[in-house]
Amino acid sequence: MKINFIAFDSLGVKSSCTQVRTKDVTITIDPGIADEVDSFPLPHGQRCDLAGKYDERIRRACSQSDIVAITHYHYDHFIDEGDKRLYGGKILLIKHPKNKINHSQEGRAASFLPKAEKLAKEIHFADGKEFRFGSTIVRFSKPQWHGPQGTNLGFVLMVSVIEGKEKLLYTSDLNGVYLREQADSIIKEKPTFLILDGFPTYLLGYVASFANFKKAIENTVRIIEHTRCRWYVIDHHLLRDYRYPELYWEVYKKAKRLGKRVCTAAEMLGEKPAVLRAYEKNGPTRWVEWEDFSFQKLNKLIAGARKKAGAARQ
Numbered sequence: 001m002k003i004n005f006i007a008f009d010s011l012g013v014k015s016s017c018t019q020v021r022t023k024d025v026t027i028t029i030d031p032g033i034a035d036e037v038d039s040f041p042l043p044h045g046q047r048c049d050l051a052g053k054y055d056e057r058i059r060r061a062c063s064q065s066d067i068v069a070i071t072h073y074h075y076d077h078f079i080d081e082g083d084k085r086l087y088g089g090k091i092l093l094i095k096h097p098k099n100k101i102n103h104s105q106e107g108r109a110a111s112f113l114p115k116a117e118k119l120a121k122e123i124h125f126a127d128g129k130e131f132r133f134g135s136t137i138v139r140f141s142k143p144q145w146h147g148p149q150g151t152n153l154g155f156v157l158m159v160s161v162i163e164g165k166e167k168l169l170y171t172s173d174l175n176g177v178y179l180r181e182q183a184d185s186i187i188k189e190k191p192t193f194l195i196l197d198g199f200p201t202y203l204l205g206y207v208a209s210f211a212n213f214k215k216a217i218e219n220t221v222r223i224i225e226h227t228r229c230r231w232y233v234i235d236h237h238l239l240r241d242y243r244y245p246e247l248y249w250e251v252y253k254k255a256k257r258l259g260k261r262v263c264t265a266a267e268m269l270g271e272k273p274a275v276l277r278a279y280e281k282n283g284p285t286r287w288v289e290w291e292d293f294s295f296q297k298l299n300k301l302i303a304g305a306r307k308k309a310g311a312a313r314q
Helices: 044-063 103-119 180-189 210-226 236-240 249-258 274-282 295-313
Strands: 002-008 016-021 026-029 067-070 091-094 122-125 130-133 136-140 159-163 166-170 193-197 231-235
Touching: 002 044, 016 044, 016 166, 016 193, 026 044, 067 136, 103 122, 166 180, 180 210, 193 210, 193 236, 210 231, 210 249, 210 295, 231 236, 236 274
Parallel strands: 026 067, 067 091, 091 122, 166 193, 193 231
Antiparallel strands: 002 016, 016 026, 130 136, 136 159, 159 166
16 A cells, blocks of 8 residues: 655645555545645745645646545535546545535535536445445545534545555544544554544634643544554644644654654655744744643643633623
């Protein structure tokens, strides 16, 4: 099995597009892309240039693939175009367009499917299903919450690609594994390689709470403790925030103690993450001061937030 990191936030674009080659098939997972967020420490023009560069790389990866998998209908996970390079002659394994889906994604799926049907060799709704191509197995989870339970962001599918004794598990957008049952299902899969999306820390204090962040950290630590992966790539939402090494301090501490390799897609390619390079060159955009986020620090922040919320209700 060969795993290629096509486009990721650690490379400077909103994406987690991954290509997997086995002796039977080549699969591209989540061929989508968008410009990075405004808090990303690069000028808008440079962010757009990177999006153009990796958009082309995604189309090239799809053109060289037999299968395209789409875990949900956010634009950083699929491209809503009738481009033959993306979908022409491909087997599409995609999130169900009507079941376990929120309103906006249902509309995007309705826009996408007629174009895909004209181009694709086959289209299969993949929710909770397993597909076999020669000796390669591609397995999809049942729909998982895109963040905390009840979120209006909808649902996603996790994807496992299995060849012999090797298994890649791609979590899609769990937003950092909020739920204990999601962590337990990842552990139960016993992956050899894990691509895990990190918590959207750039939204902390706005639409993301410190209490949920703590849950994500605890669940990530649990996954590292109870799995034996050759490497753990933590990327996507987390790599939009140049504070990420300090914010995930407990995760990196645990991995170091256990001798496990936790890194980003960029680091797997021998590069420093784009957000760190940009921060070193251009300086901070939003967060001028911060520190290591230990569990003790998180408990203090959570207690402070609850006290503030209680005072506001009085």
